[in-house]
Amino acid sequence: MAATQSIVPHHVAIVMDGNGRWATKRFLPRIAGHKQGVDSLSRCVRACLERGIGVLTVFAFSSENWNRPSDEVSGLMELLALSLAKEVPSLNENGVQLHFVGDRERLSEKVRTGLAKAESDTSANSRLIFNVCFNYGGRWDIAQAAHKLASRGEAITELSLDRAMAMAHVPDPDLLIRTGGELRISNFLLWQAAYSELHFSDKLWPEFDEAALDEAIAVFRTRERRFGKTSAQVGGRGNNDNTDNVKAA
Template identity: 75%
Template sequence: MGPAPPAAARGRPSAGVESLRRCIRACAERGVKVLTVFAFSSENWNRPEDEVSGLMELMGKALTREVPELKKSGIRLYFVGDRQSLSERMRQGLTQAEGQTADNARMVLNVCFNYGGRWDIAQAAARLAARGEPITEAALGRAMALAHVPDPDLLIRTGGEQRISNFLLWQCAYSELYFSDRLWPDFDEAALDEAMAAFAERERRFGKTSEQVAQQATG
């Protein structure tokens, strides 16, 4: 599930963190096994310098404050994105946070940080080329930054935007898309339930006909 656009884009970074905390808890309670959120895109470097610095500071504080609670709640944390342009201190912080939750199995939380869907496809292709492997659909899938989890069933976009903004371009080929007018800091449990209810009403065919899906369901 995802994405969650950067809260600073709406001028409410602390409220965005609280919304994320609320969403993580609600997803875990509802039996969601994988939650993927968009914390900082590769395009966000183009924002004003003070805003970027604020986001980096917010991430540092969140690591210190939130990781112990994630560990306690059984949630495994992954940071997904290009770490090369991050500071050494930030890279170490991300790695340490992942290590602290490595034994958890209740839910996987992917935080896409300095991530872009096009970057992901390009890095996967470059990885295969460096190893001399044929670039096939299956091989690219295994080389993606999110290869450790299944492709998302549902993608939620908040804030009234009608686009996915370079998020999970490869992985969302067959995801159901849900667009909410609520700003991310205002996206609460009720909004999550609305999205999940809308998803439950949809027929997922994956290229098949409705009749084939019905036959497969009845077995």
């Protein structure tokens, strides 16, 4: 049963781990797992829309993933380009606004052009903000924000850094999910996840379905989000009140 809209987290972030292992278990090339992962991601986007989640952020390609075998990296780039052409019409139909978050300098001109076009084509949508972190790293994000402020001659404070982050267009994640059974966040949203609730799923990403998402949301509902305060101060309100997690305008 889908979780009701009144208790879902506004912003869900996901480390989509396990594509390669899913393929290896089936004696398939690793790229086959990534292709299956794209199908799982499409399913996840639909599930978020159905549950009234406002923001979905996924870790698609980390800055460290360049160290993987070259054929896997090139396959991922090609898969990204093909997926963009295929999915953008569906995203528009469902009111999904697409953002690519990460360092684009190392990407090919073809990929950069495709990313920009996909963002432009979906910019008027507002039902779900869908952030795809590609060639992204949490340390890179903090460093680029500091560099941006320094180049402007602005003071570096928590507030100014927050506003200079690559994810400044959305509130910080309420719930961060990692699939694949690993218990770490792997340089993902290091700044933004300061007060996120963490959920680790043993399911490999291609196996992560609506029931697994509902399980994560159900666990989220049991958490008391205190944001540094005591339980008495928050009045046992649990995680249903996310008003503390709002960025300054």
